[in-house]
Amino acid sequence: MPDVKTILFEICADERVYSDDADLFETGLLDSFAFIELFGRLEDEGVLLQPTRINRELLRTPAGITRLVRDAVMFSA
Numbered sequence: 001m002p003d004v005k006t007i008l009f010e011i012c013a014d015e016r017v018y019s020d021d022a023d024l025f026e027t028g029l030l031d032s033f034a035f036i037e038l039f040g041r042l043e044d045e046g047v048l049l050q051p052t053r054i055n056r057e058l059l060r061t062p063a064g065i066t067r068l069v070r071d072a073v074m075f076s077a
Helices: 004-012 032-044 056-060 062-076
Strands: none
Touching: 004 032, 004 062, 056 062
């Protein structure tokens, strides 16, 4: 499973992404371009997320994104 927080740090260059409950929307760490990059990086790691089928609230925090990735990996296995 890819390390979501490392990917987020590489995209955002901000250590706040290492906090499970950091609000990525409110802080402005993830804008629309960063989301595209995040989904692309996850896809490169073999994790396919369908944005239209995701609970957007789970995208709010690193913990939520990690949960989405974990569930996607488990579902595809």
